[in-house]
Amino acid sequence: MEVGQMQRRLLEYTKSLFMEGVLDNQFLQLQQLQDESNPDFVAEVVSLFFADSERLLNDLTRALDQPTIDFKMVDSHVHQLKGSSSSIGAERIKNACVAFRNFCEEQNIEGCMSCLQQVKQEYCLVKNKLETLFRMEQQIVAAGGSIPMMELSF
């Protein structure tokens, strides 16, 4: 596949992630912060996000597994996850966290469990999609091309 084709595929793929609500405008903001002096910025932030999220999801699983659930702590973890997912533009995770926090407030155990599952699913989805995205970018760079930026008009 030649570079131009790869670039078009990448743009189409990225666009689909926006259409599906997986990513939002904040992700574009991060892309704008990437340049020749910082060519891996987005990948670095996303890696931090993955590590952070996995830690939080583990903590949440543990916290909801306790005989007596500390909802304040659960809420605190969800708040952090909501914050970081918002910062990278992972819209669906962020929205799932909003619902999760509501259940925490109500101290609704089943609601929380269900939300945890939801958040985990959304996380896996974003992780897969972003890993695919980065792979496509790497292929373009390896073929000597440059990574095209998303156009905002779609």
Added chain:
Amino acid sequence: MTTTNGVASLRLISDEIDGFDLSPSDTEEVHVLAVDDSFVDRKVIERLLTISSCKVTAVDSGRRALQFLGLDEEQSVNGFDGLKVDLIITDYCMPGMTGYELLKKIKDSSALREIPVVIMSSENILARIDRCLEDGAEDFIVKPVKLSDVKRIKDYLTRDVNLGNEGRGINKRKARESCDLSSSPPSVITSSSSPSSPSSPFRSPSILSSSAPCSPPSTLDSPTSRLKMTISD
């Protein structure tokens, strides 16, 4: 004048007023102390500030921020004056010491109270915003932080420095006005990843956001003018 790295110097030069001789400290980069307990957010804010030609020190807690500022627990300031901080930008929700508590400590310190403090929060709570602004915060940013937010803050900070920090409050509002007038129309990003695009008014594809990043200064005293008008976030 200075010939240090391009963008920052150019901006200061273009803002320079006749007859003002910028002292050496004014021609250096703006030094921002960023405080946030989140790894992800620290990395993002650090990059946003660096790309806006600021020197950044990022710490993960209010306690560390105070240590860096030389304000130890006995509320006395150590003698060091090496790393002058021009702006503090802090998250609101942090374990231990909140951004609000940090703000209070800074404003209560005779040595530090002149340093402008900006609060960031993911939660758009009017009462919270009001309280922070009333207690001395320069501005309040609703997260996620964008390049346009950083640019706005840096613009009026740089202007304050040039005007010798006179009438800081008035300058802040005027600066906001000039920010409005000079903010460029929506730009379509093409193939080169240029970091210099000033504002990104688009929130998401499904929203036609007509609200500008800076509200007009007609509602000067209303904290809502500082809110980013998000429709759905």
